[in-house]
Amino acid sequence: xxxxxxxxxxxxxxxxxxxxxxxxxxxxxxxxxxxxxxxxxxxxxxxxxxxxxxxxxxxxxxxxxxxxxxxxxxxxxxxxxxxxxxxxxxxxxxxxxxxxxxxxxxxxxxxxxxxxxxxxxxxxxxxxxxxxxxxxxxxxxxxxxxxxxxxxxxxxxxxxxxxxxxxxxxxxxxxxxxxxxxxxxxxxxxxxxxxxxxxxxxxxxxxxxxxxxxxxxxxxxxxxxxxxxxxxxxxxxxxxxxxxxxxxxxxxxxxxxxxxxxxxxxxxxxxxxxxxxxxxxxxxxxxxxxxxxxxxxxxxxxxxxxxxxxxxxxxxxxxxxxxxxxxxxxxxxxxxxxxxxxxxxxxxxxxxxxxxxxxxxxxxxxxxxxxxxxxxxxxxxxxxxxx
Ligand SMILES: Nc1nc2c(c(=O)[nH]1)N[C@H]1C(S)=C(S)[C@@H](COP(=O)(O)O)O[C@H]1N2
Ligand SMILES: [Mo]
Numbered sequence: 482x483x484x485x486x487x488x489x490x491x492x493x494x495x496x497x498x499x500x501x502x503x504x505x506x507x508x509x510x511x512x513x514x515x516x517x518x519x520x521x522x523x524x525x526x527x528x529x530x531x532x533x534x535x536x537x538x539x540x541x542x543x544x545x546x547x548x549x550x551x552x553x554x555x556x557x558x559x560x561x562x563x564x565x566x567x568x569x570x571x572x573x574x575x576x577x578x579x580x581x582x583x584x585x586x587x588x589x590x591x592x593x594x595x596x597x598x599x600x601x602x603x604x605x606x607x608x609x610x611x612x613x614x615x616x617x618x619x620x621x622x623x624x625x626x627x628x629x630x631x632x633x634x635x636x637x638x639x640x641x642x643x644x645x646x647x648x649x650x651x652x653x654x655x656x657x658x659x660x661x662x663x664x665x666x667x668x669x670x671x672x673x674x675x676x677x678x679x680x681x682x683x684x685x686x687x688x689x690x691x692x693x694x695x696x697x698x699x700x701x702x703x704x705x706x707x708x709x710x711x712x713x714x715x716x717x718x719x720x721x722x723x724x725x726x727x728x729x730x731x732x733x734x735x736x737x738x739x740x741x742x743x744x745x746x747x748x749x750x751x752x753x754x755x756x757x758x759x760x761x762x763x764x765x766x767x768x769x770x771x772x773x774x775x776x777x778x779x780x781x782x783x784x785x786x787x788x789x790x791x792x793x794x795x796x797x798x799x800x801x802x803x804x805x806x807x808x809x810x811x812x813x814x815x816x817x818x819x820x821x822x823x824x825x826x827x828x829x830x831x832x833x834x835x836x837x838x839x840x841x842x843x844x845x846x847x848x849x850x851x852x853x854x855x856x857x858x859x860x861x862x863x864x865x866x867x868x
Pocket of ligand 2: 555600601602603705706
């Protein structure tokens with residue numbers, strides 16, 4: 482195939498680097514180069530690396546479905562959403578028939594939905610000690626939503642997935658400021674063929690721009706960095722994607738180490754499944770001895786279900802089971818409540834812990850790591866018990 486010799490111009494939704502990658506991957510150059518020089522894209526130029534990052538107040542995460550307008554937002558840089566009029570999802574790489582599907586094409590395919598948790602790998606980073614750099618998420622970089630679209634499996638079958646493919650490379654339309662590496666990622670095909678959805682609806686509404694309109698990847702049970710927003714291209718390949726967001730970021734220690742001592746690259750593997758975790762969203766600050774009060778929260782895991790949530794008021798010597806609400810779906814969170822009757826006057830510290838359907842138990846301490854990923858220590862609240 483002819484390699485472009487001059488600047489390809491600015492193609493909506495495709496950076497020059499993305500263009501070269503696409504050209505290298507066998508897309509027709511003619512289809513990508515506009516006939517006449519394209520006008521510069523009408524958008525602001527980002528001057529530094531500060532993105533849009535916003536978490537949900539913990540006490541508002543008290544419903545099974547997190548409303549769209551309260552759902553946390555995590556962008557690596559200012560979004561440059563695709564032009565909805567010309568948007569197409571390209572499927573190329575290890576396939577027999579490369580595709581370019583419009584939103585209406587996608588909507589003619591069989592629908593699939595999943596109600597599940599989206600949590601940023603860095604949720605709880607602010608709670609690690611010693612402190613680690615990065616967005617100082619506390620509790621609310623997580624939400625539970627109903628995602629609707631088409632199965633990745635159906636898309637890849639339509640394109641004629643070849644046997645040699647093992648990793649799905651994913652690309653969004655956002656592009657970083659100068660000299661910053663692009664947010665290019667890949668997901669293991671085995672996982673994405675089982676559970677992956679290209680979603681164009683969130684909680685029954687068209688996917689909002691902040692959450693990746695017109696379509697994003699949904700990877701139930703896996704951390705948010707896999708959930709590519711503003712999707713423009715899927716490319717099955719034999720090897721994982723390379724680059725900063727694969728080789729340096731989103732890596733977690735294989736075994737715990739000394740807090741504050743950075744792990745070496747070979748001591749870490751990619752972040753994939755979420756860890757079992759409960760959070761407390763509601764608890765009284767005061768109570769009376771002998772009178773029950775209600776403590777509430779949610780719990781989820783990278784396993785499809787939560788088996789139980791327990792509460793202790795003696796530092797973990799004894800645990801009592803919380804009541805799980807009846808609403809649940811694979812990889813969704815489970816709301817729980819606990820009627821606590823304090824016995825003694827004084828300060829009571831309550832801790833919660835969840836156990837998932839594979840028997841993983843939420844640990845008292847999270848594993849410190851220099852990126853502050855997957856914090857999941859027991860949450861606690863203090864209650865002042867009066868006589
Ligand atoms: N294109 C693109 N997709 C992206 C990101 C991004 O910066 N660009 N951030 C990822 C990260 S790290 C997370 S946690 C989720 C956050 O999704 P939300 O903003 O819908 O909550 O999107 C993921 N998908
Ligand atoms: Mo994230």
